[in-house]
Amino acid sequence: MQDALTALTLGSTYVLLAVGLSMIYGILRIIHVAHAGVYTIGAYVGYLAWGQTGSVWVALVGGMAAGALSGWLIYALMYRRLLEAPRYVPLIASIGAFIVIQDLLSKPWLMGSDRLAMQADPGLPSVGVLGATVSPEALYVLVVTAALLLALAVLFRRSDIGLQWRATASDRELAGASGVSVERAIASTFAVGSALAGAAGVTVAVYTESVFAFMGEVPSYKAFVIVVLGGLGAVLGPVVAGFVLAFAETLLIANAGFVLPRDAIAFLILVIVLIVRPQGLFGRARA
């Protein structure tokens, strides 16, 4: 049971990061590697906001705002100029942006040290569930993830902008011919997806009690695994895939005495699934 709770918490952080990545892939069909940089920026700004106020909730809002802003800037300054270029061009630009973000944050003159401790108190209780314990930090991760995913679902299903996102992701030209403001749909996808990445950064920082410049490295790869498993561009798919992956990792390590390190498992699963189902677990093959 304790393992299941760990997996749920871990899965939450995967999902927050991967959903935004999948939204962005869905609407622009670009591999947005710098998304993990946005996640790192979100964590740092969350750390600073927490340092000022001592509140993890202010940290969350700050991290999400910083995420939204930096994600939107990456789109407006970089991808928007590369939309007509071959697809490897925005990919390489994205890798470059990610490296720049990591390098800047690791510089002593910017943040002092490249690893910062963040012993934040979420002000939440510990909760016992079936003999296992949910720590305050884990509860914070779970509450934030549940609330944000619910809000995202409402936005997608019920709002004008959600309908425009779905229409633009489905067929950009047709969306334009239907009166959708395609430019605004893309920009807002970046802002919202990146706000989720910022939230992922802050929750991970609170959960692991640390922030460091290269914290986005492994999550960046793993988010891609999840997005591909979930069916590229889908939104529900990565949510399910993120939790499946977290459970698989945790249970294999805890119970099967699995010899591979945790991070290798994700890629092993990816390779196996891609061989069996190239369109991802939940993706539909398209003509």
Add this chain to the structure above:
Amino acid sequence: MSFLAAEQLSVSFGRLTALDGVSFDVERGQLVAVIGPNGAGKTTLFNAIAGAVRPARGRAVLDGRVVSGRPPHRNALAGVARTFQVARPFHELTVRDNVLVGLGRARYYRLGGLLRRARSSADIERAEALLGDVGLGESMERLAGELPLGHLRLLEIARALALSPRLLMLDEPAAGLRDTEEAALEALLRRLREQGLTMLLVEHDVEFALRVADRAVVLTAGRKLAEGAPEEVRTNPEVIDAYLGTGTEAGDATR
């Protein structure tokens, strides 16, 4: 002045002139068909008017407002709605949501309109009425990608009508339809015409086009060959020549 005026429209793709100085007028409430052999430039003409390709020379004016060379979403807001030759729904959306996308357009450019509910009961009612009109009342919850071709063509029209168009542009709506589906389409076009909608129809199927149209413009090799009432066009020796003569398949490459 006429409602829609194409004025000396020319479009080039590289060295190839796909459309060469084509002019014609459409009066308000008319259904005008553009016909011609393959490669005559029908779809290029259509795209030039809709804003999807930029004309090298000339322009299209709708009710005093230039529509050619402007981004399609601007034209959509100005009341130019189009369907596509290859039926092209939002595959992942339900049939009803396909129509709802167009219904929301007036709000999309307003700040603060973004978080509004997409599914107001007025919008849903309107979407369902439109789908009922075109004969898709039974399929509203289905994913558009699952519809058969005949239904997709009808959905294209319902989606275009959601823009409350002042000009409806139909790109080969009858292509690939079975006889019963074609009859349903014909009845729908007649109903829309009776409601006073101005329509421009590009059609490969000459018989279908001349049955429903008030007037027809005949293109061949990027130029206007003839223009007039269906009967005039049908009996025009030059038109007969273009269809029966060498022109029939020769110009495919210029599409």
